Amino acid sequence: MQRRSFLSRFHGLAAVFGVAANAATPAAAAESGRFEPVKHPQDDWLDSLPGKHRVVFDTWTASRFPEAMQFANNIYRGNKDGYDLSEKDLAIVIVARHRTAPFAFNDAMWAKYGKPFSERMDFLDPKTNKVPTANVYSAQLGGLLKQGVHLAVCNLTTRSTAQRLAELTGATADEVYKELTTNALGNAHFVAAGVIGATRAQEHGYALISIG
Numbered sequence: 001m002q003r004r005s006f007l008s009r010f011h012g013l014a015a016v017f018g019v020a021a022n023a024a025t026p027a028a029a030a031e032s033g034r035f036e037p038v039k040h041p042q043d044d045w046l047d048s049l050p051g052k053h054r055v056v057f058d059t060w061t062a063s064r065f066p067e068a069m070q071f072a073n074n075i076y077r078g079n080k081d082g083y084d085l086s087e088k089d090l091a092i093v094i095v096a097r098h099r100t101a102p103f104a105f106n107d108a109m110w111a112k113y114g115k116p117f118s119e120r121m122d123f124l125d126p127k128t129n130k131v132p133t134a135n136v137y138s139a140q141l142g143g144l145l146k147q148g149v150h151l152a153v154c155n156l157t158t159r160s161t162a163q164r165l166a167e168l169t170g171a172t173a174d175e176v177y178k179e180l181t182t183n184a185l186g187n188a189h190f191v192a193a194g195v196i197g198a199t200r201a202q203e204h205g206y207a208l209i210s211i212g
Contacts, residue, residue, distance in 0.1 A: 037203040039203075039204075040200075042191075042192070043200045043203075043204060045150075045189055046093070046200065046201055046204040046206070047204055049091040049093075049148075049150060050088055050089075050091065050148075051088070051089055051090045051091030051092075051148075052085070052089045052090070053079070053085075053089065053090050053091070053207075054090075054091040054092075054093075054201075054204070054205050054206040054207065055072075055075055055090070055091070055092050055093070055206060055207050055209060056092075056093045056094075056095060056152075056197075056198060056201035056202065056206040056207070056208055056209070057071065057072060057092070057093070057094045057095065057209050057210075057211055058095045058097075058194075058198040058208060058209070058210045058211060059094060059095060059096060059097070059100045059211045059212070060097050060098035060099060060100055060194065060212065061098075061099055061100065061211075061212045062099045062100055062103075062121040062122065062123035063123065064211050064212045065096075065100045065103055065137065065211070066137070066140075067211050068094050068209075068211045069094075069137065069140050069141065069144060071209060071211075072092050072094065072144055072149055073144070075090060075092060076090065076092075076147060087147045087148050088148065090148065091148070091150075091206070092144075092148065092149045092150070093149070093150050093151070093152050093197075093201055093206065094144075094149060094150075094151055094152070095151075095152045095153075095154070095191075095194050095197045095198045095201075096151055096152070096153050096154065096194065097153075097154035097156075097157055097193070097194020097195065097197070097198075098154065098157055098194065099120070099121040099122060099123065100121075101153055101154050101157040101158060101161065101194070102117040102120075102121060102135075102161065103135060103137050103141065104151050104153040104184050104185055104188050105117075105135065105180055105183055105184055105185070106135060106138060106183045106184070106185055107134040107135050107138055108183055109135075109179070109180060109183045110132055110133060110134050110135045111133050111134060113165055114131050114132050114133050114134075115131050116161075116164060116165060116168060117132075117161075118131045118132060120161065120164065135185075138185065141185055141186075142185065142186065145185065145186035145187060150187050150188075150189060151184075151185065151186070151187065151188040151189065152188075152189050152191045152194070152197035152198075152201070153184065153188050153189065153190050153191065153194070154190075154191065154193055154194030154195075154197070155190045155191060155192055155193065156192070156193045156194070157194065158177065158180055158181065158190060159173070159177060161176075161180065162174075162176040162177035162180055163176075
């Protein structure tokens with residue numbers, strides 16, 4: 001009892017001297033009954049983004065991808081109009097996985113691989129109803145990236161896509177994978193899997209908006 005009393009007083013002093021209470025070890029967190037997720041260096045970029053508020057959009061259906069961009073703009077506008085907050089006050093991540101991952105690649109990749117992209121995504125250009133020969137959302141996404149939005153791109157989908165493209169072109173899967181990842185838009189981060197990117201973001205304090 002005396003030891004616990006001493007430690008309790010020490011914890012109070014720690015708060016006074018600026019030692020973060022949430023820096024407790026996993027064992028201490030478990031003892032208190034509070035779950036604390038283990039942090040991994042692969043996810044450090046999520047904490048490197050500036051912002052007083054954090055939001056992650058999870059996308060996986062090509063036809064609904066524009067909604068993520070629209071709502072990201074609404075986040076910026078609503079916080080500016082209602083709270084007088086700037087873009088730098090907000091950390092926004094869009095997860096591109098499953099049938100939305102190819103939207104993370106530039107026009108050159110779409111000019112080269114537009115047909116297989118389109119087939120795997122079940123997607124046609126909404127304006128022409130034809131197979132796209134360029135990333136139809138590159139301009140809109142580019143504007144968001146300049147505002148501070150970051151992309152979390154599913155590496156599993158990218159690997160699978162690279163394998164399929166290699167079978168079609170005669171290149172190796174590694175060659176196509178390198179080609180895709182070096183032709184990603186702006187600040188794209190290739191996460192182990194899109195679903196992991198969405199869940200890790202929540203563990204780092206991001207509020208989830210699921211788009212579909």
